[in-house]
Amino acid sequence: MFQENTALDYNKLELFHLQYTDSLIELLTKIKRQKENDMLAVINEIDINKKYISGFEERKIDSFQTDRKMYSGIFSQHLKKLYKDLTEAIFTSNWDNVLYFHKKYAQEFYRSAVDESLLTSGSFPAYQYKDYSIERKLLGRLNIHGFKVRFICGYIIGTHEYELFKIFQSDDYFVFSIDEKKLYLFDKDLNKLDISENQSNQSAIIHQLKQKNELLENSMNERKRTLPVEVEEVLKDYLRNLENIDIMSKIFDFDEETNILRAMLNLNLNNN
Known part of the structure; x- marks a missing residue:
């Protein structure tokens, strides 16, 4: 310059x-x-x-996908034994055989973004097994299909936990309300409910x-x-x-x- x-x-x-x-x-x-x-x-x-x-x-639980398949088989056997006990008027089944799953995985894997009203049910004719109520219609359909069920996904809303199952080779779904100790057919609009596989909350983070x-x-x-x-x-x-x-x-x-x-x-x- x-x-x-x-x-x-x-x-x-x-x-x-x-x-x-x-x-x-x-x-x-x-x-x-x-x-x-x-x-x-x-x-x-x-x-x-x-x-x-x-x-x-490092803390991520990788066994969930394997355990959920095993859980389906364990729950099927549990339902089959319940039916046998009810027909024989005996009560030998241990509910802890199926309650382990939600205790292990609910907090990390069960879905919370859901309309809880879709998972609840009104009154229904039921069989009573110890503290648990099982819808009569549900037990009849389970018997027709050999008690084969598949665990679909779990939900946790506040302190309430639910598990959704599908009866093998049918279009029927049923809910296990863990806190209410009830099993009943799902009778709502399935399209309104997220039934995709549960993912780890840690995975989302x-x-x-x-x-x-x-x-x-x-x-x-x-x-x-x-x-x-x-x-x-x-x-x-x-x-x-x-x-x-x-x-x-x-x-x-x-x-x-x-x-x-x-x-x-x-x-x-x-x-x-």
């Missing part, structure tokens, strides 16, 4: 640096430090999320954390490039002043040299 514009006195180049270059470097240095702090905060958050993900994955990390990583380049509006305006003013040769020639009048850049740009570096 000094070489190409004879209107500028190159002997005052040092003064130019003092008034313009030094102030700009100070501003850019502060911007750089702020960006580094921002990047460090993002990197730390990503690292913390990764530690949580690693911890969740892991998925959310991975998505968050991906967003943070994608935002890093934008965070590096983005400047506050007021800083952009300062830099634009700075550029306009440098491009205005008439102003530049006047700047080097020593009587007008008191902190010109700060005055022109109204820049308080100590507070930015």
